[in-house]
Amino acid sequence: MSKVLLKVNGVPVYQDNDGSVHWVGEFTIDADGCPHAYGPEPPNGLDYLANSGYPGNWWGIVTDSSGKPYVQPEGNKEKWPWPGYYLSTTAYLVGGFDKFDARRYVDSEFVAFAVVPGNVRTSIPPKFMGCRTVITDMKTDKELECACCDVGPSSHLGEGSMAAAAYFGLSPNPKNGGSSDRSRWHYRMWPGVRSKGYPLQ
């Protein structure tokens, strides 16, 4: 039995008796968490810098104490794998690493993950970050079991990492990749149920 939890631009987001939340939407590419997603120009990142925010409201990159974007320095390839680029963030934070360490964030280029709209995340108490997620291509029935690792705009349904897009054979380019087919991609998340290897947040 499903009930409508809320609607996003008129499209229903359902909740089932088992607590899972699901919707059908596009496949927009989220490059966040990739340490060369954003950069000063030059070098150019994989995505447009404006998709990480703007001065005073950087939602996708690390800033220093004065609010300026933090540039990865040279000298530690594990901590700062792409010197000269900004450090891109995800809402999910990997434990054991400090704010200025790329390993603290989930790398969109190599980790398949899904994105929950902000208003869906706050609509019910159970935690979404790190929860079990299944993305299904309803055209081919191909499924991806992954985690929810980032938060997207409340006005948009259907977003995943570059690695998730590549899994489905989509272009992972955050500028023009993904799929705009709003009836093809089914997202089901189990808030409060952890995905393997992901503590809930």
Place this chain on the structure above:
Amino acid sequence: MIRVLAILFIWAGAAGADTYIFMLNRFGGIEVKMSGETGEVKFFQESKDGEKFTSQTRLKNGVTSDGARFSIEKLGKPVVHDWNRHINSGSYRLKITGASPALVTRLPLLADFAASKEPLTFYGEKTD
């Protein structure tokens, strides 16, 4: 050349409320609701942590109390400035005329890569 199918002024009589969304950046944009002669404009700016900035203004016959007119056109085909997130993209065009400097400063920032050369003109969609 964009073929304009119809011009829908937001004060046009309509049964029930119609809602339009014009995204100006990844997490921010303009929401216009219209219902008969009355309407509402909301400027919103979220981040991953939630909504940070909102400005709401009532409309009477498509005009705010300080004289800004919001008019929406349905286009013959969508205008696309951003293929991935559809920022400043869609089948509807919003034009703001007569806007005060105060209103302009409250607008969410338009992402540079999705900007057009038309002042105070934005593209978006009608929600279902």
